[in-house]
Structure formats: structure tokens, C-alpha cells
Amino acid sequence: MEGDHCARRVSEKRVLAASVKYDVSVVGGGAAGLSAAVHLCRAGLRPVLLEARRTLGGRASSYTDAATGEEIDNGQHLLMGCYSATRELLRIIGSDHLLSVQPSLSVPFLSGGGSFVQLSCPPLPSPFHLLAGLLALPLGSPAIRLRAITRAFHLLKDGIEDGDVSVREWLTRTDQPSEWQHRFWDVVALAVMNDLPERASARVFQTLLKTMLGGRRENSSLAFPLVGLRLLIASPAERYILANGGEVRRGLRIDGIDATQDGFVLHAANGVEISSRALISAVPFQHLDEVFRDSTARGGLSNILRQAGALTHSAIVNVHLWFDRAVTPLPFAALLDGRFQWLFNTPEIRTGDKVRPSHLTLVMSGAGELVERSSSDLARIALEDVRAVFPASLEAAVTKQVVIKERRATMASLPGVDSVRPGTETPVKGLFLAGDWTATGYPATIEGAILSGRRAAESVEDLFRSHAAV
Numbered sequence: 001m002e003g004d005h006c007a008r009r010v011s012e013k014r015v016l017a018a019s020v021k022y023d024v025s026v027v028g029g030g031a032a033g034l035s036a037a038v039h040l041c042r043a044g045l046r047p048v049l050l051e052a053r054r055t056l057g058g059r060a061s062s063y064t065d066a067a068t069g070e071e072i073d074n075g076q077h078l079l080m081g082c083y084s085a086t087r088e089l090l091r092i093i094g095s096d097h098l099l100s101v102q103p104s105l106s107v108p109f110l111s112g113g114g115s116f117v118q119l120s121c122p123p124l125p126s127p128f129h130l131l132a133g134l135l136a137l138p139l140g141s142p143a144i145r146l147r148a149i150t151r152a153f154h155l156l157k158d159g160i161e162d163g164d165v166s167v168r169e170w171l172t173r174t175d176q177p178s179e180w181q182h183r184f185w186d187v188v189a190l191a192v193m194n195d196l197p198e199r200a201s202a203r204v205f206q207t208l209l210k211t212m213l214g215g216r217r218e219n220s221s222l223a224f225p226l227v228g229l230r231l232l233i234a235s236p237a238e239r240y241i242l243a244n245g246g247e248v249r250r251g252l253r254i255d256g257i258d259a260t261q262d263g264f265v266l267h268a269a270n271g272v273e274i275s276s277r278a279l280i281s282a283v284p285f286q287h288l289d290e291v292f293r294d295s296t297a298r299g300g301l302s303n304i305l306r307q308a309g310a311l312t313h314s315a316i317v318n319v320h321l322w323f324d325r326a327v328t329p330l331p332f333a334a335l336l337d338g339r340f341q342w343l344f345n346t347p348e349i350r351t352g353d354k355v356r357p358s359h360l361t362l363v364m365s366g367a368g369e370l371v372e373r374s375s376s377d378l379a380r381i382a383l384e385d386v387r388a389v390f391p392a393s394l395e396a397a398v399t400k401q402v403v404i405k406e407r408r409a410t411m412a413s414l415p416g417v418d419s420v421r422p423g424t425e426t427p428v429k430g431l432f433l434a435g436d437w438t439a440t441g442y443p444a445t446i447e448g449a450i451l452s453g454r455r456a457a458e459s460v461e462d463l464f465r466s467h468a469a470v
Contacts, residue, residue, distance in 0.1 A: 022274065022276040023047060023277050024036075024045060024048075024276050024277065024278045024279065025047070025276040026048065026050065026279075026280045027050050027283055028283040029050070029051030029053070029282075031057065031446055031449035031450050032058075032282040032434040032456075033049055033051070033280070033453065034049070034057070034234060034238070034453065035085070035449065035451075035452075036454070036457045037241050038093060038453075039454045039457035041240065041241055041244035041245055042244070044245075045460070045464070047241070047246045048246065048274060048276065050249050050252050050266070051249070052252065054250050054251045055230075056234040056238055056248070057229060057230055058284075059406065059409065059410075060077060060229050060449070061073075061229050062074060062230040063230070065402070068322065070346070071228030071231060074404060075316060075404065075406050076344055077225075077229065077445075078191050078192075078342065079099065079225070079446065080222060080223055080447075081101050081221035082211045082212050083447040085447055085450045085451035086446055088454075089233075089450050090233075093237050095233070099232065100224045100225075101221055102218065104120075104217055105121040105129070105222065106121065107119045108330055108332075108334070109187070109333070112337045112388045113389075114389055117137065119137050121133035121217075121220070126216060127213045129217050129220075130213065130220055131149060134149050135149065139177075139179050140180070144179075148177050148180040151176055155170070156213060163203075163416065164201055164417075166201070167189045167197040169202070170206075181197075182336075187334045190341045190365045191365070192205070193205055193413055193443045194365045194410045194413070194445075195365065195366040195410075196368075199314075199366065199412065200414070201414055201415045203415070203418060204413045204418065205413075205443075207442065208442060208443060222332075226350050233446075253269040254266050254267065254268055254269075256295060257279070257291070257292060257296075258297075259297040259429075262275075262277070263275060263277040263430055264276055264277075264279040264297075264431070278460045280431075280432045280434055280453075280457075282434040282456070283435065284437065285308040285311050285437040286308075286313075288301075288308045289305055289308065297431060300426065300427040301426060304433070310420045311420065311437060312412045312414070313407065313411065313412055314365070314366055314367075314411070314444075315366070315367040315405070315408075316367055316410070317363075317370065317371055317404070317405055318362070318363055318406070319362045319364075319378055319403050319404075320361050320402040320403075321358075321362070321386065322357065322358070322359050322399045322401070323357055323359075323397065324357055324397045325358070325395075326358050327358045328345060328358060330348070331345050332349065335389060337388065338384075339370070339381055340363060340364045340382055340385045341363060343361070343362050343386070343389075345360055346359045347359055360386060362385060364378075367405075371406075371407055378403050378405075410436065411437040418439065424438065425459055430463060432456040432460060433456065434449075434453045434455070435449060436449035436452065438452045
């Protein structure tokens with residue numbers, strides 16, 4: 001009965017699908033979907049971007065705070081100079097001037113009592129800039145530093161035994177000194193993997209490290225948005241799509257997808273039907289089963305749906321604290337002894353204003369069970385971490401606080417995760433996947449999402465090119 005019903009639906013839709021309205025339907029308006037639609041437009045194709053929510057950007061967006069008028073990110077994202085797909089997208093949509101990239105890596109590390117250590121890499125070719133910066137980092141004796149750095153470069157060359165292990169096990173196996181693990185590598189791993197070193201995949205971490213240390217010096221540099229993520233990515237990407245022949249439909253939930261002889265027909269909750277020659281699914285992995293629940297393409301996706309079902313999440317907590325005065329001139333810092341790992345001074349980053357009352361954003365990656373604590377409790381913990389490193393904050397009053405809990409912030413990059421991450425292409429002809437959870441080789445980051453969108457667009461181009469050659 002169910003098979004007959006699906007067959008009748010396909011038959012009913014074939015007349016509609018014969019007059020295709022769009023070249024490509026892109027389901028999901030996060031960073032991956034926006035990237036796919038932009039690259040499709042750039043290739044001269046006509047995509048339609050479909051987003052169930054009223055806002056674009058997904059987990060990489062922002063909103064205007066009514067009380068302060070500031071643009072608040074829904075999750076603080078640490079970008080890097082090696083994020084080539086992200087930087088390419090920003091150049092295409094005209095917002096690359098809103099991203100500030102360090103000329104060479106520089107990171108302040110703060111400990112309790114205001115203790116301060118600065119990693120400053122000189123303007124030398126890569127990787128010598130990092131070698132010089134790490135040698136000057138006061139972690140252990142000069143001999144211990146040299147051993148740690150020598151072993152670190154072996155980390156990039158040697159394979160990982162037993163297929164994959166945790167970052168912690170990998171560092172321990174390769175004789176990284178304990179102090180270097182806890183006061184350097186843990187900070188790096190949490191920042192780029194969004195998870196604890198005890199949980200994160202060493203193989204994925206190694207891939208990213210190779211990208212950071214290869215090529216140009218600025219590959220290892222940090223990059224800071226000068227505006228909220230909505231203004232950096234979502235809004236300019238939408239303008240580009242609309243100006244280059246594409247369409248964007250927000251607040252449109254897709255309830256069914258039919259694969260037809262001529263492409264795909266998407267059935268929206270409001271009764272609208274959208275047809276296209278190809279389809280890119282750019283939804284988070286936890287929504288993939290729902291999107292294709294009532295789909296004639298579901299049978300061809302059975303293995304991919306099982307792969308998506310095997311993935312899990314890692315939580316992140318962001319706490320925004322506004323003070324009645326400036327409490328630090330630093331634009332950002334890594335926190336070594338707190339429960340939050342990174343701190344960002346939003347006014348200083350965006351405007352260079354070191355006098356304006358501070359708005360600090362504290363980030364806890366791999367939050368685990370702490371994400372279930374109350375907002376007031378998390379704000380208290382964040383304030384304790386601030387006051388432990390900035391004596392000036394002891395006399396400052398908190399005028400406003402916002403706590404953002406992201407229970408499903410990213411895919412958890414656990415050991416072995418790459419074995420279950422699907423690629424761009426699927427067994428269903430004309431159907432492609434995009435998302436930070438797909439097999440990009442990267443952790444679940446903005447870079448992975450944007451790269452996956454570009455790859456999906458390129459796969460569509462290849463498909464259409466092969467059809468045209470027949």
C-alpha cells in the first residue's frame with residue numbers, strides 16, 4: 001500500500017517536474033546551505049534556498065540585542081587564517097573586509113591571580129614563526145620546550161596507530177610533557193575541536209594542524225569578525241544570491257520530497273510545491289531522517305541515514321557579561337585555570353575601543369553536563385573566571401548578562417568519526433549532501449560547513465556538465 005501510494009505521488013508530480021522552475025533546491029539555510037547557493041549562483045545556475053526558520057545562518061548567526069543595540073552572536077566562533085573556503089566565500093559576497101586576520105599568531109594565556117603569558121610568533125616563514133614563538137613560551141626548561149616542540153612536529157608527520165585515538169592519548173603516546181598538554185595543547189584542541197582532548201579525535205585534529213602549519217604564516221593566525229556573524233555571512237550571502245538569479249525562501253518547512261525522472265519535487269508545509277533538477281540537503285545530521293521521512297528517495301539513503309544516526313553532539317556554553325567600566329584592554333585571551341576556556345572582549349575586537357565599558361564573551365567548549373546548569377549558575381561561574389584573571393573586574397559591576405546554551409552546538413568529533421561521516425555524493429542521482437558533519441576532514445566548524453557547501457555546488461556543476469555532454 002505504501003509503495004503504491006508513493007508511486008502514485010511520483011506519477012502525479014511528473015507533469016509538474018517536467019517544467020523545472022529551479023536548477024537546484026538547497027534545503028537548509030545555515031552556513032553550508034548559504035555557501036552552496038552562493039557557489040551555484042556564481043556558476044550561473046539558479047538555486048532556491050529553503051529555510052524552515054525565519055532567519056538564515058543556522059548556528060553561525062547573530063541578533064540585535066534590544067537593550068544595548070549590539071549585535072550578539074548566537075555562539076562565539078573562533079576563525080583561523082587557514083579557513084580558505086570561508087575567506088573565499090567572504091570575498092565573493094563582499095564581506096571579507098569585515099574579518100580581521102592576525103599577521104602572525106599571537107595569543108595571551110591567563111592564569112589565576114592575573115598571571116600572564118604571551119605566545120607571540122615573529123614574522124618568519126611558516127613553520128619557523130611558530131617554532132620561534134613556542135621556544136619563547138615559558139613552559140618548562142629550555143630542554144623541555146625543545147623536546148615538546150620537536151615531538152610536536154613529529155606529530156604532523158607520523159601516522160596514528162590503531163586507526164584513531166583521542167587527542168589526549170595521542171599526545172601522551174608521543175611524549176608531550178604534561179605541562180605542555182594542559183597549558184598549551186588542551187587550549188588549542190578545545191578551540192578547534194569543540195570538545196575535550198579526552199574525547200576528541202586525534203586524526204581530525206592532526207588534519208587541522210597540518211593545514212594550520214602548512215603554507216603561509218597566517219594560516220596559523222586567528223581571525224576575528226568585526227561584526228556579528230549575521231552581518232558577516234548570512235545577510236551578504238543572501239544579497240548575493242538574490243542579485244545573481246537565485247531565490248531565498250524563509251519560514252518554509254519541507255514536509256516531503258519526491259525523486260522523479262526529471263529531478264525532485266519538494267512539498268512544503270504551506271502546500272507550495274517546488275521542483276528542481278538537483279537537490280542539496282544542507283540540514284544538520286539530526287534532522288536528516290525527518291527531512292527524508294516521507295520521500296521516495298529514502299530507500300537510496302538508508303546507509304547515509306544510519307551513518308547520521310551514529311553521530312552525536314558536543315555542547316558549548318557562551319556567557320555574555322556587560323560591565324560598568326573597562327576591565328581589560330586585551331581583545332581576547334585563553335583561560336588556563338577556569339572552567340571557561342576562552343574570553344573575547346567584543347568592543348575592543350570590533351572597534352579597538354579600550355576605554356568603553358567591557359562586554360566580555362566567555363566560551364566553554366565541550367561543556368558536557370555543565371550545559372544543564374542554570375543560566376544564573378553559569379553566569380556566576382563565568383564571572384568568577386573573569387575576576388580570577390582581571391583584578392580590575394573586582395570593583396566593576398555587572399550591568400547585564402546573557403547566557404546561550406548550545407546543547408547541539410556541533411557534531412562531536414570522537415575517535416573514528418571519519419568512518420561514519422558521509423561524503424557529498426549519495427546513491428540517489430542528483431541528490432547531494434552538505435554540512436559540517438559530512439566528510440570534510442575538518443572538525444564541525446564554519447570552515448567545514450562552508451567547504452561542504454562549495455563541494456556540493458561543484459558536484460552539481462559536474463552532474464549538469466555530464467548531462468550536457470551526452
